[in-house]
Amino acid sequence: MFARILKSGTFHDVVGYVTRQFHDPKEYTADTWRIIGSENIFVSDYAKMVQSFEAIHGFMPGKENPAGHISISFDNADAPRLTDEFMAQLAKEYMDGMGIKNTQYLVVRHLETGHPHFHIVYNRVDMLGKAVDERNNFRRSDRVVKAIKDKYGLTYSPLKKKYEDKIPVFKERISQAIYGCKSWDEFSRRLACAGLEVKFHDDHNTGIRIGVKFTDGDITVNGSKIDRAFTYRRLNNLFEFNRKHGQQQSDYAPTRPKVTVEYTPTQKSSLVEDVIEATVGAIGNLFTLGPGFDPEEQAFQNAIKKEEAKRKRKSRRI
Incomplete structure (x- = not known):
């Protein structure tokens, strides 16, 4: 079992994606997906689902990208156990652990891929018109997934285990490299000596750099997954602080020669x-x-x- 917290968006886009509204109907037919769970949603058709979500979002219209989206995948070894009912139960337990409660949600299972998985679409505005608590959701997700896997004896994927084992290694190397660092170039050179490569993610609309990830061989991890201190914004602020602090020290340094x-x-x-x-x-x-x-x-x-x-x-x- 492996959960991916995907980028939130509009209900039109996210519901449309999970229900294959924007896919080739010849390839993605009605039997390639099905709804296995929902709450407070009319599920008769795509338009009704979107309207149901939008009605509650109207309580907090200023909430941008109100459609939360999470994908949960499973190892093929667990496939015989993964009935629709069991998947729906796992989705509910996962949302409870994440604090996604008293809101609308939709659980859609996709059947055309080689591995079992489902998607959760939920309203980031709850039934009382308040924002769903999503603080520390990446760390919380890791804990919830591990608890569910242990509870039901679900398979730990070898790749996932390798990925999890790498996190402490990445964190240690990055923590060492950022000490006194004043630029991304300097940071990248230091990490290259430790065997890590720095890669960036740019917004596809504006071209502005918004994310950073780290690669060691076949393992690539987003900075935020290693530690919240390693997001692009926080690292960039740290380097800028170090530059200014270093400049201030040089500005206040005595210009007269030191004599005895x-x-x-x-x-x-x-x-x-x-x-x-x-x-x-x-x-x-x-x-x-x-x-x-x-x-x-x-x-x-x-x-x-x-x-x-x-x-x-x-x-x-x-």
Whole structure:
């Protein structure tokens, strides 16, 4: 069992896809799909289904792309067990685990492919006119699928197991590569050294870069599936922050050379004369500027010596 949370859209598009309205009718005939579950939906025909969804969406008309869409596939080894009734039950348990409750949904089984699977279409606006909670839905989906597989003894696909085993490896390598990184080019070079390739996804309408994924051999994983911190937007913001932070440090860096103070003693008649001479600014060769000179520290030392000189002069008058 493997769940894919697909891009949400309009009910016209998503319901039309799962019910094969936009496919070649000669190839996708009425016996290549069937509705195996639904709630709060008129299922007599495509138009009625869309109208049913749109009626509830009217409670929150500002909700964009209100049609949620999830595909759930199974290993062929489980095919003998996957009756329509059992699939409908699994769909309901999956939606309950995901928090998709008190809303409209449609479960459609596709029969023309080589592996058993069904599609869930649900209204992202519930029956009370509120938005369905979809926070952390990718992580939640992984937990729900695992619980269902364990409950019913469904097959763990070898490819899925390989995919899941790779996630911690990807996360560790990416976490190491982003430290102090200031650009995508730098990030890509670092990951290439770790054996990972960075690929991007652009919006097909605007051409704007919106996603990032990582590839290691035959395994490719979206950044958001590895960790929510590894989405394109968050990584891009991190690199921009590092660039600005690095620039600020260079802007505030002192431009004067760092010098040290080296004390060169001279022959003086008395200790008091040494102190006085230091107080008035190191006359003659008393001080030499070296590579670590700090004006603030020098001013502090001069102030101390000045106070000491005053005490000495006062004691001499007494």
